[in-house]
Amino acid sequence: MSRKRYVAAGLAVAGAALLLAACGGSSKGPVALNWYVFPEPSGSFAAAAAACSKASGGKYTIDISNLSTASDQQRVSLVRRLAAGDSSIDILAMDVDWTAEFATAKWIQPVPASFASEIRRDDLPGPVQTATWKNRIWAVPINSNTEILWYRKDLLADIHKPVPTTWTQMIADADELAKLGKPHYIEEQGAQYEGLTVWFNSMVDSAGGQIITPQDKVVIGQPAVVAGSIMHEMATSAGADPSLNVAEEGSSDTQFDHGFAAFEINYPFVWQSAKATGPSVAKVMGYAPFPEVVAGRTPKVSIGGYNLGVSAYSTHPALAFDAVRCLTQEKYEITYAVKGGLAPVRGAVYTIPSFEKLYPFHALIEKQLIAYGLRPQTPAYADVTLAIQKALSPTAAINPKTIVSTLKGELKDALSSEALL
Amino acid sequence: MSAVTPPAAELAPTPRRKLSDRVRAERRFAFFLVAPALIVMIAVTVYPIVDTLILSLQRADLRFPAANKFNALNNYKAVLTSHVWWADVAHTAIITVIAVSAQFVLGMLLAIAMHRTLVARGLLRSIALVPYGIVAVVAAYSWNLAWSLGNGGWIPHLLGLSSDPLSHTFGSYVAIIITEIWKNTPFMALLLLAGLSLVPDELLEAAKVDGAGAWQRFYRITLPLMRPAILVALLFRTLDEFRIFDVIYIFNQGAQGTESISMVNYSTLLDRLNLGLGSAVSVLLFVLVAMIAFTFIKVFGAATGPGGDAR
Numbered sequence: 001m002s003r004k005r006y007v008a009a010g011l012a013v014a015g016a017a018l019l020l021a022a023c024g025g026s027s028k029g030p031v032a033l034n035w036y037v038f039p040e041p042s043g044s045f046a047a048a049a050a051a052c053s054k055a056s057g058g059k060y061t062i063d064i065s066n067l068s069t070a071s072d073q074q075r076v077s078l079v080r081r082l083a084a085g086d087s088s089i090d091i092l093a094m095d096v097d098w099t100a101e102f103a104t105a106k107w108i109q110p111v112p113a114s115f116a117s118e119i120r121r122d123d124l125p126g127p128v129q130t131a132t133w134k135n136r137i138w139a140v141p142i143n144s145n146t147e148i149l150w151y152r153k154d155l156l157a158d159i160h161k162p163v164p165t166t167w168t169q170m171i172a173d174a175d176e177l178a179k180l181g182k183p184h185y186i187e188e189q190g191a192q193y194e195g196l197t198v199w200f201n202s203m204v205d206s207a208g209g210q211i212i213t214p215q216d217k218v219v220i221g222q223p224a225v226v227a228g229s230i231m232h233e234m235a236t237s238a239g240a241d242p243s244l245n246v247a248e249e250g251s252s253d254t255q256f257d258h259g260f261a262a263f264e265i266n267y268p269f270v271w272q273s274a275k276a277t278g279p280s281v282a283k284v285m286g287y288a289p290f291p292e293v294v295a296g297r298t299p300k301v302s303i304g305g306y307n308l309g310v311s312a313y314s315t316h317p318a319l320a321f322d323a324v325r326c327l328t329q330e331k332y333e334i335t336y337a338v339k340g341g342l343a344p345v346r347g348a349v350y351t352i353p354s355f356e357k358l359y360p361f362h363a364l365i366e367k368q369l370i371a372y373g374l375r376p377q378t379p380a381y382a383d384v385t386l387a388i389q390k391a392l393s394p395t396a397a398i399n400p401k402t403i404v405s406t407l408k409g410e411l412k413d414a415l416s417s418e419a420l421l
Numbered sequence: 422m423s424a425v426t427p428p429a430a431e432l433a434p435t436p437r438r439k440l441s442d443r444v445r446a447e448r449r450f451a452f453f454l455v456a457p458a459l460i461v462m463i464a465v466t467v468y469p470i471v472d473t474l475i476l477s478l479q480r481a482d483l484r485f486p487a488a489n490k491f492n493a494l495n496n497y498k499a500v501l502t503s504h505v506w507w508a509d510v511a512h513t514a515i516i517t518v519i520a521v522s523a524q525f526v527l528g529m530l531l532a533i534a535m536h537r538t539l540v541a542r543g544l545l546r547s548i549a550l551v552p553y554g555i556v557a558v559v560a561a562y563s564w565n566l567a568w569s570l571g572n573g574g575w576i577p578h579l580l581g582l583s584s585d586p587l588s589h590t591f592g593s594y595v596a597i598i599i600t601e602i603w604k605n606t607p608f609m610a611l612l613l614l615a616g617l618s619l620v621p622d623e624l625l626e627a628a629k630v631d632g633a634g635a636w637q638r639f640y641r642i643t644l645p646l647m648r649p650a651i652l653v654a655l656l657f658r659t660l661d662e663f664r665i666f667d668v669i670y671i672f673n674q675g676a677q678g679t680e681s682i683s684m685v686n687y688s689t690l691l692d693r694l695n696l697g698l699g700s701a702v703s704v705l706l707f708v709l710v711a712m713i714a715f716t717f718i719k720v721f722g723a724a725t726g727p728g729g730d731a732r
Contacts, residue, residue: 076691083483083694105484192676242584243571246673251571379484383693393676394589417482417695418495420503420685420702 031060031316033323037093038074038306039066042340044332052326060319062091062327071095071194075382082107082311090314091324093306094139096130097375097385100214103138104379108309109317111137115325122330126372127345131307133377134214139307140324142333143342146303146368147202148361149291150256150264150271154284155182166292167230170263174239177262185261186234187252190244192393197375197385198302199265200392203227205373206292206299211411212376212384218411220404228392228403230293235395239263245394257281265290267304268365269341287361290368300373305343343369383414386421477700484694496701505685506702510709513681515594517662520601524658525651527602528609535610536617546614553607561671564600568592568672593677600668605661609654616650617643652721659717660710682706 030053037045049062067074078092082105094102102108111119116137120128127141149170151163155177164170170186177184189195204211209223235244239262241255249266256264257278264270274282290299308328310320326332333349336342338358343365349355350366359365376384387410392398399406413419440448480492500506535546552560570577570585577586586592620643628638644651666683669675675684686706690699 072692079483079694101484105486192674243588245588245677246569246571246585251569254571383695386688386692417485417693418480418698419499420505420689420698421693 030056030058031319033060033062033090033314033316033320034065034088035062035091035093035323035327036065036067036078036089037091038071039069040336040340040342044335044339044342045327048327048332048335051332052323055326056322060316060323062323067093079107082313085313087311087313087315089311090316090320091327092309092311093142094309096127096144096303096305096307097377097381099131099138099307099309100133100377101379101381102309103133103136107312108138109312109314111140111310112321115140115321122348123345124347124366124369124372126303126369126374127305127307129372129374130303130305139309140328141305141307141345142328143336144303144305144345144369145267145343146301146365146372147198147265147267147290148301148364148368149288150266151286151288152183152262152281152284153286155184155262156286158182163286163288164263164291165288166295167234168295170291171230171234171237171239174262175237178238183260183262184239185241185255185263186237186239187241187256187261187264187266188234188244188247189249189252189265190235190247190393190395192245192389193248194385194389195248196392196395197388198304200227200231200388201302201375202290202299202373203231203293205302206290206297207294208297211388211407212378212415214377216378216380216415218408218415220407220411222404224404224407225400226293228398229400231392231395232398232400235398240396244396253277268343268359268361271359271361272341287364289364298371299368300371301368302373302375303369305345345369378415380415380417383417383421384411387411387414390421473700473703476696477704479697481697481700482693482695489697492697496697497705499698500701500705505680506682506705508678509680509682509685512679513663513665513683516598516601516665516679516681517659520598520605521655521658521662523598523602524606524609525655527606528613528654531606531610532613532617535614549610550607552604553611555604557604557667558671560604561600561668564596564603564668565671568596587673588677590677590679593673593679597665597668597672597679600672601662601665604668605658609658612654612657613647613650616647616654619650620646648721652717655721656714656717659713663710663713664706682709 035049040046046064049064053061067077074093075095075098078089078094081089082102092108094108103110110116111131119131119137119140123141124144126146127144128137131137131139131141149163156163156173158180159173159176161173161176164173174184174186189199201211204220204223204227207223207226209219209221209227211218211220211224213219234240241247241252241261243251243255247255249269252261252264253266253270253273254277255261256266256270257274259278259281271285271287274285290301292299308324310317310324314320328345330346330348333344333346334352334355337344337349337355341358343359344350344355347366350362356362375381378384388407391403391407391410410421414421477496478491478493479489480495481489531549535542535549538545565587566572567574567576568586570582577584586596624642624646625638628642633641664683665681666687669679669681669684670687673679675681675688682702683706686699686702689695689702693699
């Protein structure tokens with residue numbers, strides 16, 4: 001009996017030694033860098049990761065770990081790991097509004113100075129600013145996004161109207177179309193989710209205001225009244241889709257593709273999706289800049305997109321930054337844009353013919369990424385956006401008279417992170 | 422009860438009697454047998470519960486670890502003075518009361534049907550249980566698609582609705598409650614069926630002979646005899662319903678005034694990463710659930726306890 005036990009113990013030790021040897025051996029090969037990123041459907045990220053692994057000359061391989069498709073779920077997955085100090089994440093794709101939070105919590109490492117100055121030189125101002133927190137660049141922009149106006153040329157021709165340049169005109173045009181019994185909805189994102197914050201923030205910024213300063217000061221004021229009034233007006237006008245309160249980017253685009261709407265505020269993905277879902281609508285689909293909130297004032301649309309951060313718990317930060325540099329270089333930016341339809345962050349890509357062909361509205365996008373708007377940059381962004389969403393939903397119930405005082409109270413609660421929201 | 426008491430008294434050891442070696446050895450052995458389960462239980466239930474209690478007394482935010490400190494009952498104060506909390510308690514109560522009442526009535530009908538049916542009894546019972554057998558999230562997604570106009574759901578089309586039922590408060594509550602009823606009635610029916618089978622047929626036949634009508638027999642004989650089963654069924658469903666999360670989360674994330682307590686608990690803990698405040702919500706939810714359980718047992722249990730059980 002005891003002899004058997006010794007044999008078993010011996011075998012166990014031998015097994016452990018083998019395991020150790022295996023682990024030790026792997027450190028001589030390329031370092032495996034884990035890239036946590038949203039599932040990019042065209043495969044352009046995977047292709048770039050493979051190409052970069054190859055190009056590193058055996059220094060590293062980039063392994064992709066897919067996160068959820070929904071941004072809030074991506075954040076929850078990442079944050080849980082980071083807060084526990086998980087070293088298995090090397091590179092993380094961060095939604096543009098997480099920078100302040102992740103930097104303050106010290107979950108990511110600042111981008112080395114020389115790399116940071118390259119980013120400032122090559123990338124458009126909007127994306128650069130999303131990656132900046134307290135004058136430092138904390139992540140590397142990989143793609144951007146901005147909403148523009150999509151409209152039906154045929155319907156505007158029916159009422160002999162030019163493309164609306166302001167929200168007021170757009171609402172009036174929708175009214176006129178409704179009277180003629182023609183499709184007249186204005187598709188916006190009114191559901192109680194991040195899209196509603198984007199809508200409100202774009203409206204406030206475009207009215208010349210701001211919600212919170214980077215110093216966490218609540219500065220909401222008259223521009224929010226203007227923004228709230230227009231949102232309320234739209235939500236109670238003929239142009240409001242009866243399902244506005246549950247409208248997200250995808251569902252509002254479906255309504256447009258099915259021919260129920262005359263206007264749509266949405267991201268450029270709708271261009272390709274119309275060709276697939278509503279070919280007849282796609283033929284008469286036009287695009288224009290985001291409408292002005294105050295006539296004559298250039299709108300500042302809240303930009304979206306992703307930045308690549310390097311985890312503070314990564315055991316190979318230098319290699320991780322090398323990999324990020326590779327993943328964000330111009331030739332891959334082009335494939336992300338051309339194959340995946342992701343708006344590039346590098347100004348140079350906007351002049352490449354293959355991109356221009358796919359993105360006929362490229363000049364509009366580029367312009368909006370230069371005259372950009374930003375969602376509040378604050379470490380408590382998750383609280384702030386929740387407070388905004390809850391205060392503004394349903395949009396038809398927005399009261400322009402009380403919106404400022406309500407939001408002030410809610411935002412102070414949000415920033416203190418000591419109250420239920 | 423009186424029949425049980427004497428042997429119990431006999432078995433009980435007199436307090437000071439010295440235990441024999443055999444008994445002690447057996448006890449030690451029993452302890453060793455229980456120990457692994459005990460350790461696992463402590464690790465997976467006692468530790469998290471105690472940790473939640475401790476966290477609920479702290480300012481603990483994953484994003485601002487430097488600001489963490491003990492802050493006594495401040496989190497509880499913040500929750501209990503918040504209009505969000507009370508609104509969510511009201512939403513949760515509305516859903517619970519309506520959904521559980523409907524589940525009880527429908528579950529009873531279903532249980533009687535299953536009990537009385539003569540043909541294909543097994544098949545019928547299996548079919549009735551299908552909704553309960555479907556994974557909760559899958560069921561919620563299916564119903565979400567059914568209710569959603571934007572996703573081409575059949576319900577708005579059938580009813581000729583021009584707007585999405587989930588885009589306003591009334592429609593959202595109807596959708597959530599119907600989904601809950603559909604999903605959980607079979608479970609209710611199953612528990613009630615167990616109670617029904619306890620009712621002796623002779624008693625019902627005797628009552629019939631004495632001239633009692635069907636309703637009288639049900640109300641005067643079946644229901645009182647089923648009381649323990651009804652207590653269990655209602656208690657289980659109420660406690661479950663009160664913690665409703667999945668359907669609301671998938672339907673509209675608590676928009677349109679449908680946010681439940683579990684929803685705000687989730688957003689505070691997982692979106693806002695505010696462990697202190699979120700733990701306070703968890704503890705308060707636990708207190709509410711304990712109060713419901715206590716009330717149920719007091720109100721219904723009084724009649725089914727030792728005194729009321731006399732046959």
